[in-house]
Amino acid sequence: xxxxxxxxxxxxxxNAIVAExxxxxxxxxxxxxxxxxxxxxxxxxxxQIRKAFEAIATYFKNGLHVEQNGMEVLExxxxxxxxxxxxxxxxxxxxxxxxxxxxxxxxxSGNWLCSIDNSYGHQVIGKYA
Amino acid sequence: xxxxxxxxxxxxxxNAIVAExxxxxxxxxxxxxxxxxxxxxxxxxxxQIRKAFEAIATYFKNGLHVEQNGMEVLExxxxxxxxxxxxxxxxxxxxxxxxxxxxxxxxxSGNWLCSIDNSYGHQVIGKYA
Numbered sequence: 001x002x003x004x005x006x007x008x009x010x011x012x013x014x015n016a017i018v019a020e021x022x023x024x025x026x027x028x029x030x031x032x033x034x035x036x037x038x039x040x041x042x043x044x045x046x047x048q049i050r051k052a053f054e055a056i057a058t059y060f061k062n063g064l065h066v067e068q069n070g071m072e073v074l075e076x077x078x079x080x081x082x083x084x085x086x087x088x089x090x091x092x093x094x095x096x097x098x099x100x101x102x103x104x105x106x107x108x109s110g111n112w113l114c115s116i117d118n119s120y121g122h123q124v125i126g127k128y129a
Numbered sequence: 130x131x132x133x134x135x136x137x138x139x140x141x142x143x144n145a146i147v148a149e150x151x152x153x154x155x156x157x158x159x160x161x162x163x164x165x166x167x168x169x170x171x172x173x174x175x176x177q178i179r180k181a182f183e184a185i186a187t188y189f190k191n192g193l194h195v196e197q198n199g200m201e202v203l204e205x206x207x208x209x210x211x212x213x214x215x216x217x218x219x220x221x222x223x224x225x226x227x228x229x230x231x232x233x234x235x236x237x238s239g240n241w242l243c244s245i246d247n248s249y250g251h252q253v254i255g256k257y258a
Binding site for chain 1: 200203210255256
């Protein structure tokens with residue numbers, strides 16, 4: 001089955017996270033993207049997002065592993081919603097599956113870029129009050 | 130707390146569903162919006178979406194009630210992702226909470242319109258194979 005270009009972008013992002021290639025990772029985000037760092041705390045824009053990923057790498061003692069255990073892409077025009085069972089683990093962190101939600105926008109040049117990265121799904125509800 | 134314009138649109142949609150005012154309901158969707166009718170089956174565009182809501186109203190014996198039990202809006206530029214605990218019920222259907230996901234796009238005139246309506250959240254994964 002042909003994979004959606006958004007799935008390929010997510011695979012690229014997961015590999016970049018594992019490799020700690022933050023330069024490559026930032027290519028996947030829009031300029032004003034929002035990343036849920038933890039429920040109640042967001043990083044906005046590439047500078048903040050990159051810093052957040054650097055801190056995450058340190059937190060996981062440079063052993064973070066990310067993979068997707070099932071994914072669906074719902075596309076409408078230049079917008080795509082991804083529902084994903086995202087599994088994260090590291091030597092100091094037991095394997096945990098999150099009900100992740102990602103939104104991608106297609107740029108005028110046809111590139112799908114991530115504008116909203118919320119790996120915590122519905123866990124964010126009520127955390128920003 | 131000031132409510133996000135997207136929350137007001139969702140309230141308008143919920144009321145329109147309960148009132149079976151499909152003319153008003155269609156005002157909330159983009160022209161090429163996608164609605165998950167059930168996991169594995171989508172309606173695309175206003176004509177299909179309206180037909181789906183008419184069938185849903187009949188299925189629930191014209192007694193469908195929709196309300197939101199907590200909601201978070203994550204906004205980036207002209208795109209917003211909504212995570213919602215959506216509760217549906219009717220006289221012939223026990224109250225059920227769904228982990229709903231909605232995507233809205235801001236039109237050039239500043240109106241937020243729903244482009245992706247997936248009240249089933251992660252239940253869609255693996256249902257389109």
